[in-house]
Structure formats: C-alpha cells, structure tokens
Amino acid sequence: MENIRVFTKESGVTTLGPGRRYCLWVQGCRQHCPGCVTPQSRDEQGGSLIPVSALAAEIALSGMDGLTISGGEPFLQAAALAELIDRIRRRRDMGVIVYTGLVYEQLLEQPEARSLLDRTDLLIDGPYLQALDDGRSLRGSSNQRTICLTERYRQDLDLYGREGRTRQIIPHGAYDNIVGIPNTQKPKGERQE
Numbered sequence: 365m366e367n368i369r370v371f372t373k374e375s376g377v378t379t380l381g382p383g384r385r386y387c388l389w390v391q392g393c394r395q396h397c398p399g400c401v402t403p404q405s406r407d408e409q410g411g412s413l414i415p416v417s418a419l420a421a422e423i424a425l426s427g428m429d430g431l432t433i434s435g436g437e438p439f440l441q442a443a444a445l446a447e448l449i450d451r452i453r454r455r456r457d458m459g460v461i462v463y464t465g466l467v468y469e470q471l472l473e474q475p476e477a478r479s480l481l482d483r484t485d486l487l488i489d490g491p492y493l494q495a496l497d498d499g500r501s502l503r504g505s506s507n508q509r510t511i512c513l514t515e516r517y518r519q520d521l522d523l524y525g526r527e528g529r530t531r532q533i534i535p536h537g538a539y540d541n542i543v544g545i546p547n548t549q550k551p552k553g554e555r556q557e
C-alpha cells in the first residue's frame with residue numbers, strides 16, 4: 365500500500381487559503397532556501413509514513429472546506445498525493461491548493477508532476493527568496509505566483525499578496541502549533557509555508 369511521508373498535518377486552518385482547511389505538510393525537500401524556517405522538513409527519510417488510504421479518510425471526514433498541501437516539497441511525492449486527492453474526492457468534493465518551491469514551467473516538464481498538477485486547483489510556486497519577502501499575505505516572497513489551474517479559487521486571488529500576514533495558534537495540549545506564513549521579522553523555528 366502506498367504511503368505519504370508527512371512532516372505534520374493540521375485541521376481547522378484559516379491562514380493558508382480560503383475557508384477552514386485541512387493542511388498537510390509533506391516531508392522531504394531538496395532545496396536550501398536561505399531563511400527556510402522548516403529545515404527539519406527537508407530530510408527525505410524523516411517524518412512519518414502514513415498510508416494514503418488512512419490519510420484520505422481522515423481528510424475527507426474532517427469537514428474542512430478544502431485541502432492545502434505544503435512542505436517540504438509536495439512534488440517529490442506527486443503520484444502518492446494524486447492518489448490521495450482521488451481517494452478524497454471519491455468521498456466528497458474538496459478544493460486543493462499546493463505550495464511548491466519549484467517553478468510551474470519546470471513542473472510541466474516532469475511527467476510525474478503532471479499527476480498532481482492535474483488535480484490542483486491553485487498552485488503557489490517558486491522558492492522562498494528572503495530578499496523578496498515583503499511581508500504580504502499567503503505567500504513567502506514576491507517571486508511566488510498564484511496560478512489558477514482551475515476556476516475554483518479565481519475569485520479568491522485577491523487574498524494573496526495583501527497587506528500583512530495572519531497567523532493562527534492551534535493548541536494541542538502540550539504544545540501550540542503556529543500556522544500561517546511567518547512575518548518578515550520571524551522568530552526562529554517557525555514554519556515558512
């Protein structure tokens with residue numbers, strides 16, 4: 365059975381796309397963006413392996429408005445994520461936003477990447493470039509583009525690149541998960557995407 369290597373996951377997120385979302389941060393990234401605040405998500409052997417079927421059921425039953433996939437680098441696990449989305453959508457319709465450190469035109473040249481692109485509604489592409497971090501909403505730096513691969517989120521595009529960033533604290537008893545794009549002056553150890 366196919367697995368997805370997961371860095372972390374969270375339900376009820378309101379800071380990484382429209383509505384209340386299930387957010388999945390996958391494990392593994394081959395880029396080394398200076399200023400990346402989740403270097404622990406880069407190790408391709410790290411994180412937890414979760415069966416696609418179990419994760420799909422959890423997400424489909426979460427009651428969330430949509431799914432946001434970030435990382436790590438989602439396109440290193442494109443085929444498994446495509447299967448995940450198919451399994452979710454067999455249970456219920458759900459919009460999908462994907463953050464990638466790669467560039468759309470590069471991805472179009474990779475056959476396996478097409479499987480995930482074909483199931484993505486909105487793609488936020490490009491590496492995090494610290495010098496271009498302007499503190500605006502829902503993306504890390506101004507080089508990152510919001511690319512509508514379907515019409516689902518086109519009316520929400522004005523959310524991206526607005527003044528200011530919003531972060532959300534989700535308590536988990538022993539720790540708080542802080543979710544959202546960090547402010548430009550970011551404390552060490554907080555999530556970038």
Ligand code: SF4
Pocket residue numbers: 393394395396397400401402403405406435436437464465466491492556557
């Ligand atoms: S910012 Fe994203 S793309 Fe860049 S190294 Fe970190 S996880 Fe990878």
